[in-house]
Amino acid sequence: MRAAPADRDARTPVGSSAATTRFAPYLDITQGKPTLAEVARTTGQRSFTLAFVIATGNRCTPSWGGVFPLNDQRILQEVRSLRALGGDVAVSSGGADGPYLERVCGSAGSLAAAYGKALDAVGSNQLDVDIESDVPVERLNRAVAGLQRDGGTAVRYTVRVTDSEAGIEPVAVEALRSAADHGVDVTVNPMVMNFPFTADWGEAMVGAARATHRQMKSVWPDRSDAELYRMLGVTAMIGRNDSGMTTTLRNARTLLRFVRSRHLGYVGFWSVGRDNGDCPRTRRATDGCSGIAQSRYEFTRLFRA
DSSP states (O other), rough: OOOSSHHHHHHHHHHSSSSSSOOOOEETSSSSSSSSHHHHHHHHHEEEEEEEEEEEEEEEEEEETBBBBBOOOOHHHHHHHHHTTOOOOOOETTTTTTHHHHHHHSSSHHHHHHHHHHHHHHHHOOEEEEEOOOHHHHHHHHHHHHHHHHHHHEEEEEEEEEETEEEEEEHHHHHHHHHTTTTTOEEEEEEEOSSOOOOOHHHHHHHHHHHHHHHHHHSSTSOOOHHHHBBBBBEEEEEEOOOOOEEEEHHHHHHHHHHHHOOOSEEEEEEEEGSSSTTOOOOOOOOOOSSSSOTTHHHHHHOOO
16 A cells, blocks of 8 residues: 655645645666665655656566666665655656556556556555556556545656657657547656757757647647646756767756746656766766766756745
8 A cells, every 4th residue: 555645845746736836856776875765864855756667677667777676675764764754755667678567467457456566566656657668558547547536646647748849759749649548647748858858958948848848738638727837847857968969057947947937747856866976078968967067966956946
């Protein structure tokens, strides 16, 4: 049985008009550092999204990164230490590489069970589904609908952006239409990273969020602009992105002004383990540092504020 989240924002679905903007940056829990408690003690940030739960050996068996079992004691101790500080976690499924549970699990029931095992392992009722390739959207949404019906699970769909004018990819829009058909309450979380742009990168990220909002209007035409913004999130990639652009602190401030002005339901970034100035002169994106000059956890503090 999934435990109730520890704070008010976590208990309130992030798409709800009653919730304040929720900030829960991603942390690759397979890396081992920084620890959740270290970041919480240093910055005051106590909500995180743990990445990634995927299929183990192309079987419908969830594990952290396909390597660590769900009951890995180091990971569970990190979560316990964070909870002792008043923190909470969401669980993210998928990521860039897979193998995806959404494809490997052969039915909605088995997929829902896999999600449930991952959530129960860390006592969470918040699921982030990171969709970076084609997935069987009907299976996905039947599984998620069951989780919400039986346990009230809060759900985000984290999806790729085509560009700042087109918004999110067609497969993502298909997943949202299916979600609407199945009555799934979902926060739409475009990854405002790694897409073509021609002007200021901060404005390009904002443009992608605006375009996603327009796409959501076509999926949920009866909802107001304000309601749709409450269902909208954004996730940036801090520092150097994989495709050559760089999210500077100035760009992040531009994005956050938009988040505040439209009262978005969620904001995040990839990833806490990169939020340092350990490799300020690198020319490519790396897992362990942002690639730009910054103080340690400077983006975390900026987003948290």
